[in-house]
Amino acid sequence: MKKILNLLLLTILFSSCQAQKSSILVVQKQISDLSGYPVYNRLVEEKDGVRVLKKEYEYIDSVDMHFIKYMSDGLKIQGYMAKPKEPGNYPCIIYNRGGNREYGELLVFHLATILGKLANEGYVVIASQYRGGGLSEGQEEFGGKDLNDVLILPEVLAEIEGADTTKIGMYGWSRGGMMTYLAIPHMQNLKAAVSIGGRSDLTTIDRFEIENICAELIPNYETNKEEELKKRSAVHFVDKFPTDVPVLLLHGNADWRVKSENSLKLAMEFEKFRIPYRLVIFEGGDHGIREHKLEVDQQVLDWFDKYLKGGAALPDMEYHGR
16 A cells, blocks of 8 residues: 555656646746836826826736746747736737847837737737847847747647637737748647738848848858748748638838838739738838828737637638639
């Protein structure tokens, strides 16, 4: 009997160790008070001598916001997560940030105004800082091994209460659009994707700043430039895209940072391979499409509501009709 009890105890201890070892999410710290962050002054106004949230940010009271750290390739990666306060089982959105290194770095501002806003609509929203950025360990590779920091996020979501990982959407802006394109062929349970101002072709570099960024961040760039750029250019691997993930492409045609031809060229490749997509080019829109902000926000939300919440049938991409 004693041997049996000892064996049972060892089994329990071993199982406990295995569970701890398999945990990917290592830090989940709730941010309940925004008053200590620079963003706070932008979110509030004074009424009757009391500072209250502006009307457009009142949704913040309805969401929980968290600072997170998780493991990716043995590195601790920083990120943020927001979800509704109301208990439930919610579809998930992975948000891919733009920029590189400290430029475009995720801040509590983005947590409150992008992740939090989507969370208020009934989603668990998660974002990675990518390795080498913010408080993340490792070295950024501008779409190289740092892609793993995105691909592992469904496993992180699986450890978050209320996250329905059978329904995942992905949303990227600028460089985040590029990361979204890179991730789509490798994602399971991905139901829809959105890219805004995304770069789909790095082989045609129209800004010397991008050339410098690539040279500084991409391993083997000097010796294998063409191949490394192709690996990061969606127009060269659309044949690897699944045909059951509808993609919304939004771009401003006055965007000098990432020319709108990036979305146009990708749309033409989607045509060849019958990838379901919608392309919207906003007249006079800059890189942030600020001139059409409300319309852009609504397009993004409608896309996710349709394919994540609504479970809409995929469009018929076979040539048909009269």
